[in-house]
Amino acid sequence: MSMPKIECTNIDKCCAAASLLQSIALEETAISHILNAEGEKLQKVISKPECSHGELIDVNKSVEDMVDKITALEIVLKSKLDLITPILNSCGKQPKPSC
DSSP, X not given: OOOOOOOOSSOOHHHHHHHHHHHHHHHHHHHHHHHHHHHXXXXXXXXXXXXXXXXXXXXXXXXXXXXXXXXXXXXXXHHHHHHHHHHHHHHOSSOOTTO
16 A cells, blocks of 8 residues: 555645645554554464463553553644644635645
Protein backbone atom coordinates (compact mmCIF):
# COMPACT_ATOMS: atom_id res chain seq x y z
CA MET A 1 0.00 0.00 0.00
CA SER A 2 1.39 3.36 -0.97
CA MET A 3 1.42 6.38 1.28
CA PRO A 4 -1.72 8.50 0.99
CA LYS A 5 -1.24 11.99 -0.37
CA ILE A 6 -3.08 15.03 0.86
CA GLU A 7 -3.17 17.65 -1.84
CA CYS A 8 -4.67 21.09 -2.17
CA THR A 9 -4.47 22.69 -5.57
CA ASN A 10 -5.84 26.00 -4.30
CA ILE A 11 -4.38 26.57 -0.85
CA ASP A 12 -6.63 28.69 1.28
CA LYS A 13 -7.68 28.61 4.91
CA CYS A 14 -10.49 26.10 4.33
CA CYS A 15 -8.39 23.77 2.20
CA ALA A 16 -5.57 23.82 4.73
CA ALA A 17 -8.00 23.00 7.53
CA ALA A 18 -9.49 20.16 5.47
CA SER A 19 -5.99 18.80 4.84
CA LEU A 20 -5.25 18.91 8.56
CA LEU A 21 -8.49 17.02 9.23
CA GLN A 22 -7.45 14.38 6.70
CA SER A 23 -4.06 14.07 8.39
CA ILE A 24 -5.77 13.53 11.75
CA ALA A 25 -7.94 10.81 10.22
CA LEU A 26 -4.89 9.10 8.72
CA GLU A 27 -3.08 9.20 12.07
CA GLU A 28 -6.14 7.74 13.80
CA THR A 29 -6.15 4.90 11.27
CA ALA A 30 -2.48 4.21 11.98
CA ILE A 31 -3.17 4.25 15.72
CA SER A 32 -5.96 1.70 15.28
CA HIS A 33 -3.53 -0.62 13.47
CA ILE A 34 -0.95 -0.23 16.24
CA LEU A 35 -3.52 -0.97 18.95
CA ASN A 36 -4.70 -4.03 17.03
CA ALA A 37 -1.11 -5.29 16.77
CA GLU A 38 -0.62 -4.78 20.51
CA GLY A 39 -3.77 -6.82 21.18
CA GLU A 40 -2.52 -9.59 18.92
CA LYS A 41 0.81 -9.53 20.74
CA LEU A 42 -0.96 -10.07 24.05
CA GLN A 43 -3.10 -12.87 22.62
CA LYS A 44 -0.07 -14.66 21.22
CA VAL A 45 1.82 -14.57 24.52
CA ILE A 46 -1.21 -15.59 26.56
CA SER A 47 -1.90 -18.57 24.27
CA LYS A 48 1.67 -19.89 24.63
CA PRO A 49 1.60 -23.13 26.64
CA GLU A 50 4.88 -22.43 28.46
CA CYS A 51 4.30 -18.75 29.15
CA SER A 52 5.98 -17.65 32.36
CA HIS A 53 4.79 -14.92 34.68
CA GLY A 54 7.89 -12.92 33.78
CA GLU A 55 7.05 -13.06 30.07
CA LEU A 56 3.48 -11.94 30.77
CA ILE A 57 4.71 -9.04 32.87
CA ASP A 58 7.27 -8.00 30.22
CA VAL A 59 4.72 -8.07 27.39
CA ASN A 60 2.14 -6.30 29.53
CA LYS A 61 4.67 -3.56 30.32
CA SER A 62 5.49 -3.22 26.62
CA VAL A 63 1.81 -2.87 25.72
CA GLU A 64 1.24 -0.45 28.59
CA ASP A 65 4.13 1.74 27.37
CA MET A 66 2.70 1.78 23.85
CA VAL A 67 -0.78 2.68 25.10
CA ASP A 68 0.73 5.50 27.18
CA LYS A 69 2.49 6.87 24.09
CA ILE A 70 -0.69 6.58 22.03
CA THR A 71 -2.62 8.40 24.76
CA ALA A 72 -0.15 11.29 24.56
CA LEU A 73 -0.51 11.34 20.76
CA GLU A 74 -4.30 11.35 21.07
CA ILE A 75 -4.08 14.45 23.27
CA VAL A 76 -2.02 16.18 20.57
CA LEU A 77 -4.46 15.12 17.86
CA LYS A 78 -7.40 16.37 19.94
CA SER A 79 -5.67 19.74 20.34
CA LYS A 80 -5.06 19.85 16.59
CA LEU A 81 -8.72 19.07 15.95
CA ASP A 82 -9.86 21.72 18.45
CA LEU A 83 -7.76 24.31 16.60
CA ILE A 84 -9.15 23.56 13.15
CA THR A 85 -12.82 22.94 14.06
CA PRO A 86 -13.77 26.65 14.12
CA ILE A 87 -12.09 27.11 10.73
CA LEU A 88 -13.95 24.13 9.28
CA ASN A 89 -17.23 25.40 10.73
CA SER A 90 -16.69 28.80 9.11
CA CYS A 91 -16.03 27.14 5.77
CA GLY A 92 -19.43 25.47 5.66
CA LYS A 93 -20.46 21.85 5.58
CA GLN A 94 -19.26 21.03 2.06
CA PRO A 95 -15.58 21.26 1.05
CA LYS A 96 -14.80 23.56 -1.83
CA PRO A 97 -14.40 21.76 -5.19
CA SER A 98 -10.95 23.31 -5.72
CA CYS A 99 -9.61 21.64 -2.57
